[in-house]
Amino acid sequence: MKKAISMVLAVAMMATMLVGCGKKSEEKKVVNADDPIVLMLPSTSEYEIIGYMTLLALEKGGYACENKIGAISGLDMLREMMLSDECDITMGYTGNGMYYMEEEGEKVWNSLQDGYARIKDYDKKTNNVDWLSPAPANNTELLAVTKEFAAANNIEDMYDFAEYVNNGGELKLATPQYWVEYAQGLPGMEKAYGFKVAENQLVIGAKAEKEVSEGTDGMNCTMIFTTDGRIDELGLYVIKDPLEIPPVYAPCLVAKGAVMEAYPEIADLTNAFMKTLTTEVLIGLNRKVDSEGADPETVARDYLVSIGLLDAE
Amino acid sequence: MKRYNKTIIVLVLISGVALVLPQFMYFKKLRIVANEIISALFCLGDAFYIVMGLIFIVLVLVLLDKHWAYCAAELFCCAAFVLLLYYESQSLESLPLEKTEFSRLSFGPGMWLWLASTAGVIIKASERVKLKWWLPLIISISALLIAALAVEGRLDGLAVMKEYYSQKSMYLENLITHITITLGVMAAAIIIGVPLGYLVQKSKAAEKITFSIINITETIPGISFIALLMIPFALLSTKYPELRQFGIKQFGAGPACVALTFYAVFPIVHNTRAGFKLVDGNFVEVAKAMGMSGSTIFFKIMLPLAFPAIINGIRIAAVYTVTGTTLASMIGGGGLGYYMLQTDSMDTVLLGAIPVVIMAFSIDKGLRSAVRLLPFVGEKRSIEGAERGI
Numbered sequence: 017m018k019k020a021i022s023m024v025l026a027v028a029m030m031a032t033m034l035v036g037c038g039k040k041s042e043e044k045k046v047v048n049a050d051d052p053i054v055l056m057l058p059s060t061s062e063y064e065i066i067g068y069m070t071l072l073a074l075e076k077g078g079y080a081c082e083n084k085i086g087a088i089s090g091l092d093m094l095r096e097m098m099l100s101d102e103c104d105i106t107m108g109y110t111g112n113g114m115y116y117m118e119e120e121g122e123k124v125w126n127s128l129q130d131g132y133a134r135i136k137d138y139d140k141k142t143n144n145v146d147w148l149s150p151a152p153a154n155n156t157e158l159l160a161v162t163k164e165f166a167a168a169n170n171i172e173d174m175y176d177f178a179e180y181v182n183n184g185g186e187l188k189l190a191t192p193q194y195w196v197e198y199a200q201g202l203p204g205m206e207k208a209y210g211f212k213v214a215e216n217q218l219v220i221g222a223k224a225e226k227e228v229s230e231g232t233d234g235m236n237c238t239m240i241f242t243t244d245g246r247i248d249e250l251g252l253y254v255i256k257d258p259l260e261i262p263p264v265y266a267p268c269l270v271a272k273g274a275v276m277e278a279y280p281e282i283a284d285l286t287n288a289f290m291k292t293l294t295t296e297v298l299i300g301l302n303r304k305v306d307s308e309g310a311d312p313e314t315v316a317r318d319y320l321v322s323i324g325l326l327d328a329e
Numbered sequence: 330m331k332r333y334n335k336t337i338i339v340l341v342l343i344s345g346v347a348l349v350l351p352q353f354m355y356f357k358k359l360r361i362v363a364n365e366i367i368s369a370l371f372c373l374g375d376a377f378y379i380v381m382g383l384i385f386i387v388l389v390l391v392l393l394d395k396h397w398a399y400c401a402a403e404l405f406c407c408a409a410f411v412l413l414l415y416y417e418s419q420s421l422e423s424l425p426l427e428k429t430e431f432s433r434l435s436f437g438p439g440m441w442l443w444l445a446s447t448a449g450v451i452i453k454a455s456e457r458v459k460l461k462w463w464l465p466l467i468i469s470i471s472a473l474l475i476a477a478l479a480v481e482g483r484l485d486g487l488a489v490m491k492e493y494y495s496q497k498s499m500y501l502e503n504l505i506t507h508i509t510i511t512l513g514v515m516a517a518a519i520i521i522g523v524p525l526g527y528l529v530q531k532s533k534a535a536e537k538i539t540f541s542i543i544n545i546t547e548t549i550p551g552i553s554f555i556a557l558l559m560i561p562f563a564l565l566s567t568k569y570p571e572l573r574q575f576g577i578k579q580f581g582a583g584p585a586c587v588a589l590t591f592y593a594v595f596p597i598v599h600n601t602r603a604g605f606k607l608v609d610g611n612f613v614e615v616a617k618a619m620g621m622s623g624s625t626i627f628f629k630i631m632l633p634l635a636f637p638a639i640i641n642g643i644r645i646a647a648v649y650t651v652t653g654t655t656l657a658s659m660i661g662g663g664g665l666g667y668y669m670l671q672t673d674s675m676d677t678v679l680l681g682a683i684p685v686v687i688m689a690f691s692i693d694k695g696l697r698s699a700v701r702l703l704p705f706v707g708e709k710r711s712i713e714g715a716e717r718g719i
Contacts, residue, residue, distance in 0.1 A: 056661065059670075084661060086499070086667065088580065088658075088660060089658045089670040090659055092659075096563075100579050100580065101566070101567055102578055102580050103580065226361065226362075226673075249358075249360070249361055250362060306360065306673065307359040307360050307361065307431070308429075309360045309431055309491055310495060311495050311498060313498060
């Protein structure tokens with residue numbers, strides 16, 4: 017019995033070695049063979065898709081990467097990841113800089129370029145962390161209602177919504193805690209458009225896109241992230257915000273200063289696809305993952321092929 | 330008058346009612362929204378009558394109240410489950426609804442009720458079945474059949490399978506990570522817990538120190554404990570990067586493993602202590618009188634007598650650990666928590682939950698029967714005492 021097991025093991029070992037050697041000889045030269053770049057991103061569709069785009073682009077450019085995409089469930093650890101030595105590249109949103117710098121409500125975050133410049137400058141100086149070029153997209157916080165609700169009450173933009181609320185229209189609005197607390201969230205909207213959501217009309221805790229779509233508990237309005245891929249499937253309408261009250265949240269790869277110094281080429285490799293990711297493109301890509309159940313890696317690969325950065329297999 | 334087994338009859342009737350509920354399955358055009366709520370008849374077509382017929386046969390069988398009838402009832406319940414899964418999946422093609430290539434069928438309240446009541450029928454019937462190998466046998470056969478159907482692609486209409494296909498690339502890796510973390514944590518907990526449990530019933534000081542530590546860690550909620558442990562791990566990893574290859578990292582399974590080990594040590598220490606405390610002093614006296622040495626007494630008398638309690642401590646710890654490992658994925662440790670924490674679609678959650686439930690169930694059952702099979706456990710009383718965890 018023992019003999020048989022050791023034979024099997026020996027054969028398995030030889031097979032692995034042969035396969036391993038076979039693979040190695042095919043691979044092209046790797047720039048950083050013994051020091052792979054660690055890509056660590058949370059497990060949310062947008063992070064995962066952009067993470068895989070980065071992985072594929074870097075691998076094509078000849079960089080070895082360690083794939084930690086989707087390794088972190090939830091977004092609570094994002095800032096720790098940006099600052100931790102254990103993660104070389106992750107992703108952030110320009111608007112979140114106001115939390116990292118503790119200046120919620122400042123006007124500078126309402127501009128993509130100014131906000132980006134501010135957090136880039138701050139993180140470079142204090143943490144030696146580089147914010148690479150942002151995508152021209154805005155994954156901001158707006159209000160969403162169902163399409164039927166919007167049509168029935170003639171709601172197109174926030175002025176219409178304010179009128180609806182002021183006329184005593186029924187409302188049950190779901191929102192996370194933070195959004196009712198700072199000047200560019202709900203209070204900012206209320207001030208700019210002239211309405212006031214009563215306390216008993218608020219359900220504070222979390223966004224509730226699915227519940228609004230299904231009408232659970234009479235919920236009819238929720239805060240929503242604007243590049244959410246499920247908007248279409250859930251039949252939601254995102255209420256337009258002509259005054260652009262909330263800050264701009266543009267997706268942006270965040271890399272360790274040391275990594276960028278060693279491999280400055282990364283900036284160009286990633287910017288090649290980042291500059292094409294508009295809000296509409298991101299909604300479409302997220303939709304593929306969230307609504308159609310596609311694998312984020314496949315979505316990322318197909319997209320890179322479609323914009324000509326990767327050869328079709 | 331003949332006394333019927335009322336519970337099981339009620340359960341069979343519930344299972345029959347569940348089949349005719351209008352909310353049996355959800356039809357999802359895409360991944361998240363349940364666009365149509367459909368009944369079993371609408372979903373299954375003619376196959377509905379086959380399943381209904383099986384449940385009717387089960388009803389007749391339990392009314393017969395015979396040993397062989399309960400055996401057959403278990404078999405028919407399992408057969409109904411496999412057939413139901415198969416026909417549900419096959420029916421997606423022929424449903425007269427607007428479909429996309431991403432459409433799927435997901436379990437509705439009716440199906441869940443049917444599952445729960447049928448599982449109840451099987452459990453209740455097994456109380457009357459004397460053949461101990463019968464139920465494990467038919468459950469394994471059904472599991473193999475379902476696995477074969479899944480591999481063959483015959484269950485592709487079900488949402489869980491659709492979710493599996495979109496998560497396929499990492500699924501096996503996450504499953505293996507989950508098992509590895511569980512085994513590692515359990516090994517550490519046993520190595521620490523059992524000697525510690527012996528120590529605390531020997532020395533008062535050790536008891537005080539040990540319990541003041543593990544009683545506190547036991548009360549900290551899992552997520553916050555892991556988050557707290559990330560701080561020392563981060564400091565160590567920044568100071569001595571060479572430690573990272575041993576898993577001393579801020580992001581990874583490390584902090585979760587340490588936290589889970591603390592939780593797992595708790596029942597093991599308590600049960601080991603109780604196990605040794607319950608050893609009848611007379612046995613030890615007799616052994617001494619026979620001239621046995623201290624170590625012989627320990628290995629030949631005390632350890633065997635305390636063993637059932639220790640194994641039960643390990644069982645409780647293992648079941649906790651296999652479910653608790655879910656938390657590891659929050660901080661980059663991998664494992665099935667990745668699926669269980671994606672709450673968009675219930676089916677993704679199931680994708681992580683099903684293997685965890687199967688593992689927890691088999692660990693529990695396996696260790697329970699291991700205790701019963703131990704050669705030196707004669708008295709039934711000691712097993713029952715041990716199962717209560719005293």
